[in-house]
Amino acid sequence: MSDENRITRRGLMVRLLAGASVAVLGGCQRLSESSWFPKVLGLGEKTTYKMQRLIVPRKAMAQEFPAQDLSPQFRSNGTAVPNNSTYSALAANSFSEYRLKIGGLVERPMALSLAELRTLPSRTQITRHDCVEGWSAIGKWKGARLSVLLEAVQLKPNARYVVFYCADPMEDDGRSLYYESVDMEDAFHPQTILAYDLNDEPLPVKNGAPLRLRLERQLGYKMAKYVMRLEIVDDFSRIAGGKGGYWEDRGYEWYAGI
């Protein structure tokens, strides 16, 4: 009798535990889908942003590596070839017709060819690219310093963010062009460059030719590839989904320092 009881009791306990865990996990899934709970969780990431901006000095440099640490292949993630006829036409001509347009809250809007960008003060750096998924790759980047460009176009006093508009559509039908944004603290950081070379070669299409952003103290999704145009704004809430970037509009944090 007691044996039978024990088995039932144990069975009941196991079922209770399993039930509780399903309820807890199901609860976490439902909370994640609610309208309010992700906002509460977002407070944690806002705290992280505030704390990291407080702790990490403005000019703190991301680690740079010796050539021996270079990854044999620099991994391509996301778009490998933009599905965009305008882009394909530019690529077919080795981007000789390409012009980087800079506008918005500036005194002197500009349009620069790749050759012109190459004559600007540059920076070369071997850095580690950290993807939000968890992997890292090390590459050697050379590009125009974003700070030099921003000084040349003369920012208006209310300029707060640089928005990067890209050529790669994120949906099959050619819509949802990738975009990103950074604040002036990151835009003027010495390691923030618009890279045109990777590992001493012109940037390959799979890694964002002709120009991609390097933002070394944040995760990979901030580093827009296939950059076509920069817009200086005081607020990005009216652009696309209003969160400051393609992935941000889909729930990722605007600040990707962690």
Added chain:
Amino acid sequence: MSNCEAATEHDKGQAEDTPKKLTRAVSRYPYYRHPLPIRIMHWSNALFLFILLLSGFNIFNAHPALYWGKSSYNDNPPLVELRADENDEGKLSGVTRIFGHDVTTTGFLGASKDSSGELTERGFPSWLTIPDDQWLAMARRWHFSFAWLLVINGLAFVTYSAVSRHLQHDLFPTRKDWRSIGRSFVDHLQFRHPTGDAAKYYNVLQKLTYLLVIFFLLPLMIVMGLGMSPAMDALHPGWVDIFFGRQSVRTIHFVVAWTLVLFVAVHLFEVLISGVWNNIRSMITGYYKVDVEAKHER
């Protein structure tokens, strides 16, 4: 001291006359073992670690492989990798690769059933992740907000324990503890537990384990978490190389997580075999019932 010796002499006398069974507890009195702040912080910690582990699995699933070194692409294959292989008929099988050896883990690791019952490519299965769905952005929100709660709770615990002298009285081993370490080891292996007044205090292995978790594993976990942050890495460029680079840091974070799981498993086992309800009650109400042996009644 002399009282103590006298009592021992007295016990010996009693023990010789009385059959063994009669020396068992005849009554129990409640002893206030865990103050309220400790109880609150204990259960908060348990909840936070649970959520951190399961949201961590979801994050891991975004790239279910672990590497050693500064980057993931350095000519060396991953140490561990969860993946799904597809055969000619399009049937999936889950594979766990550990140090170059493939193990089929279909249904659990590499490939498991999603909410519609379909076998899909997935590192850890949905019943082991928060949220259930493969949803990196949301898992990161869970993970980073509960990481803050864990840190706040941990700092509160250490502060409270130092101020209330819980650390000094209950957790730091005494000289006597150090001498009894060998015996405590044997006791644990034989599942023997202190009874009577001795059950009011942590034994030496218990103390050392708690100290290891509080002052080594959890801080290491947090530092390894921060080591994955590109912004924190810029604080002092190259500091992650002390831990062999960012991808090693990620691997250590994962290994420490499993070490904590092992700790919890052993902890639960010890709770279970040393008077489960008494233990659980003491961590809920604070009161632990201490056996009073007849011979000790004064």
